[in-house]
Amino acid sequence: MTNFSLDSSPSVVLELTLRLKIRDVMTTQLITAEKKDSLRHIQQLMKVNRITGVPIVEGKRLVGLISVDDIIQALDGGFIEEACEGRMSRQLIVLEDDMPLSLGISYFEKYHFGRFPVLNKDSELVGIVSSRDILTGLLVEMNKEMEQLEEKLSPQKEVGTTIYSREFSLHKFDFEHAGTASGTIKMELKEKGLDPKTLRRVAVASYEMEMNLIVHSLGGTLKVTHMPRQTVLEARDVGPGIEDLEKALTEGWSTANDWIRSLGFGAGMGLPNIKRVSDDFHIESEVGKGTLVRSVIRHPELGGEV
Amino acid sequence: MNLQQIQTQLGCEVLAGGSLQGANIEHVCACDMMSDVLVVEKDNLLLVTSLTTEQVVRTADIVGAHGVLITNGKQPLEKAVQLAKQLNIPLLRTRLSTFEACVQIGKLLNL
Structure with a gap:
């Protein structure tokens, strides 16, 4: 997993992490499953979509999460065909979409999860954010900053x-x-x-x-x-x-x-x-x-x- | 050479467009793949094709062609005719095949 440390980041990056919101970097095209879906089904979802975590939802409400670790345990323990309901993590650490990105980064440092589900004000699942999303979001934003800087410096x-x-x-x-x-x-x-x-x-x-x-x-x-x-x-x-x-x-x-x-x-x-x-x-x-x-x-x- | 000469020589039906005499033609692109037409960097161009969709007229407009000649006696779609009128691009139709039409035009161009 990528490790972030805000302490040693240049001030430009630091400022960006305060200005950007979680919603600016999160993935909104969600791959989700329902409680009755089997762990095998979720394993397939992960394989096909190349992801390592699948939120379990009831409508727009987040009720759990299955990570690739859960799948490994299921394969190991021989319960891969079971419905995910009994095996999913229910005590979830989530982020809110209007939290500053800096807080999201601190969560990655604190909890060592690969991803966090993102909820909106109405507690509906609206996205998921991985360390990769954060890096991409920061790079895109830094690119914009650079372009603006170049424009300012350009004589034309x-x-x-x-x-x-x-x-x-x-x-x-x-x-x-x-x-x-x-x-x-x-x-x-x-x-x-x-x-x-x-x-x-x-x-x-x-x-x-x-x-x-x-x-x-x-x-x-x-x-x-x-x-x-x-x-x-x-x-x-x-x-x-x-x-x-x-x-x-x-x-x-x-x-x-x-x-x-x-x-x-x-x-x-x-x-x-x-x-x-x-x-x-x-x-x-x-x-x-x-x-x-x-x-x-x-x-x-x-x-x-x- | 202008479109009027082509129209006379090939006995084309005029479906849309403005002045045929004013449409100077020096180059011809005979093609049914519109992306291949977009590669052509020639002025005073005539597009010869057996396609009948409005994309033919659209493509002609994009490359600034002076006219479109539909071959094989095909009737272009109504939308194509409307677009040609709207963009003021001459749209002609001939019973000749693409090859035969090109041979005739080649003669006019002294090729």
């Missing part, structure tokens, strides 16, 4: 000034509206006076992102942020995540089915295309969680090669 301050920003919600297999987000982005950036060549790159990237969200994801958002020297596109979805990023970035590699191909998509050029038109390209993906694709396109006519 206007890079950070947003002229136009918009977010579109996209749904799985919603071919009826496919392309309307990119169409809107293209039209509106044209009105903002973006030169045709750059506009085309932005349009291609946003269209591929939009189609990816519709064809491959369980749904997500496409966000465009237009600044004087660059346009940033971000596609964020809620799953299923990409198993092999290297393959997904290979031209011609596709997981699309015949139906999608019959609509003219699934050529295996989506991500490579986005990368091709981007000055900066970033992708991160976790199976079961989701994917984030970010494309930065600079505006050369405005001296965008910063």
Whole structure:
């Protein structure tokens, strides 16, 4: 288990742990079970989802927790087929979603559990937080801080000034509206006076992102942020995540089915295309969680090669 | 070469769009995979395809193509026609196959 120590952390991190809430870092996509479920079933849940603890719930109420240790004991003691009700931990240490992150970290130091269930004010289970979630949350936040710092230090301050920003919600297999987000982005950036060549790159990237969200994801958002020297596109979805990023970035590699191909998509050029038109390209993906694709396109006519 | 010449040479039906004479064509992309179209970085482009969905028109708009030619005598979906009208992108239809259409256009381009 990861050990945190607040005593030796730099003050920036310390400040972050006070400012961030548990809800900012917790996992909200919960894998839960019910009291009548067998320990075998829970073992399978852990295996499939690669997790080490499963909250036991009645509706939204948390009634217990089965950890991987409980499963090991069940296998050892030969009661793996039993319902979890008799074996689950009932005396649970929980966190509340609006507690500061610093308190969560101190719990990890104090109790040595791998995870803590998170309840809201109405005592409903709303999330679970592991040491990994905390680390990820802190890193994401530190990244933001760094970016803000860089912006402040940069002599070309206007890079950070947003002229136009918009977010579109996209749904799985919603071919009826496919392309309307990119169409809107293209039209509106044209009105903002973006030169045709750059506009085309932005349009291609946003269209591929939009189609990816519709064809491959369980749904997500496409966000465009237009600044004087660059346009940033971000596609964020809620799953299923990409198993092999290297393959997904290979031209011609596709997981699309015949139906999608019959609509003219699934050529295996989506991500490579986005990368091709981007000055900066970033992708991160976790199976079961989701994917984030970010494309930065600079505006050369405005001296965008910063 | 402009779209008017293509329309005459191939005997195309015009389903939507503005001035055919004003649509200058220098390059052709014949393709049924829209992602492959998005790779093309040419100006004065004509998209030749046998797909009939509105994504064809959408893709043409994204790459700034000057027109779309649907082959094999296929009737594009009503939504595709509407979108072409809305975006002012000429939408043509020919009975020729994609290959035959390309051969004819190639002649016009002196290829």
